[in-house]
Amino acid sequence: MSEMVRVLLLDASAFILGYEASEGDQKHYTVTSVLEEVRDDLQRIRLENAIKYGLIRVVSPTPESTARVKSIISELGESATLSRTDTELLALGLQLREEGHEPTVVTDDYSVQNVATRLGLSFKGLGTPGIKRVFEWVIYCPGCRRQFQESQPDGVCPICGTALKRRPGKKVDLNG
Ligand SMILES: [Zn+2]
Known part of the structure; x- marks a missing residue:
């Protein structure tokens, strides 16, 4: 052991x-x-x-x-x-x-x-309560509405050049 x-x-x-x-x-x-x-x-x-x-x-x-x-x-x-x-x-x-x-x-x-x-x-955490779920961010373009799996260079849409945004996507509950 x-x-x-x-x-x-x-x-x-x-x-x-x-x-x-x-x-x-x-x-x-x-x-x-x-x-x-x-x-x-x-x-x-x-x-x-x-x-x-x-x-x-x-x-x-x-x-x-x-x-x-x-x-x-x-x-x-x-x-x-x-x-x-x-x-x-x-x-x-x-x-x-x-x-x-x-x-x-x-x-x-x-x-x-x-x-x-x-x-x-x-x-x-030092002060803030910890997260209870892990999630993956969805990166999306507010211009042309495309979604991306990964961050893009400079954070802009490679199709239309709009600054990309992100929102929490799929969530997985942790035990407990
Ligand atoms: Zn776009």
Whole structure:
């Protein structure tokens, strides 16, 4: 029997909202690009100290796990809403799970939660209630009414050039 090590993955909003990592049985991880998103001096100093004292580990995901997450993101139509940091964080989650950890993504971002659900990663929000269903966005053109499976370059309709919009499509209820 292998014992899963529980880890928490923190996105930029966690630090912006003042999440403080403390020494406990759960390890905290984040990705390098989060450092670029935390711009407030105080929040940044707090984050840098937490890293310095080993409370938070900064790891970059492998190109393989990043590529896998990117393809899921594009399948779900979330490409336009997720930042590089979000993608890297989810990829790190996938990777840590393969290494035998039990990762939970800490985020208030619904798109991140949506992709995490699809990847089978657990998540918890900081303040907002979590989503109970996973859905795929339908990308559509308000001009010519065509629908697209995936986001289009520059977010415009390749047929008529109108800016594309999206709405939640097929929903799948999660257990419970
Ligand atoms: Zn169109």
